[in-house]
Amino acid sequence: MTARTISFRLAPIEIQHLAALIDQLTVVIAAADEHPDPAVDRLVPAPYPDDPDAAEEFTAATRDDLLDRRTADAATVRGALSPFIDSDDAGDGENIDVTIRVVDIDPWLRTITALRLVIAGRLGITTDDEHDLDDPRFGVYDWLAYRLDGLIAIADGLDDARDLD
């Protein structure tokens, strides 16, 4: 039996950028072990905003596991991109169909979401309309949203097809 997969079409340059961003995400998460980082804290929200003691207890019990899972998810995505990295094709070739196992769709969605959350933290995005069109980093943030939305549509379509079986 072969594992069920989907195809996610990306331009070579997108694959290079996504892989680089994921590598940075992994480094940023690891660094937060030693130095507090508000952008990483957003990946580990306080569940009891009005009860610092309970919040601290919960965070102590869950923070490391949560961040380990983000790192593991990131490694899954990075692994799927790896065959297309370091090729001679530096970014102007044909679009590439990246193969994603169906069981890996959630790790992909969570990873792109985590990237956007950390970038939003770095950019100081706190409201829906905060956008500086002259800042190219917002372009990266919006590009990730566009690709995330596309992947969600593929995943939702898969669920709909399953419901019809």
Added chain:
Amino acid sequence: MSTPVALPDLDETLDLQAVPLEPWQVVVWNDPVNLMSYVVRVFRTYFGYTAEHATTLMLAVHHDGHAIVATGPRETMEVHAQAMHDYGLWATVRKAPQ
């Protein structure tokens, strides 16, 4: 499965009134980052809600700033909140207002 030869004669009464089960809630809060399609998908796939219910909850988060997505025992709600955090949603746990 075997059948016991004799049932122990226990004189046991369970007084469920003695420990009232206080319901807790998982609240998901609006944030400017997460996509509407993503929030709907998380509610649908994690909680098993219908697309309609998941969409209603997502819109409540978007327009009202938050929505109660689950109610039940505290431990279970903490598990759900952690799952929401896994998906990058901003979730908190609170005692259900009386």
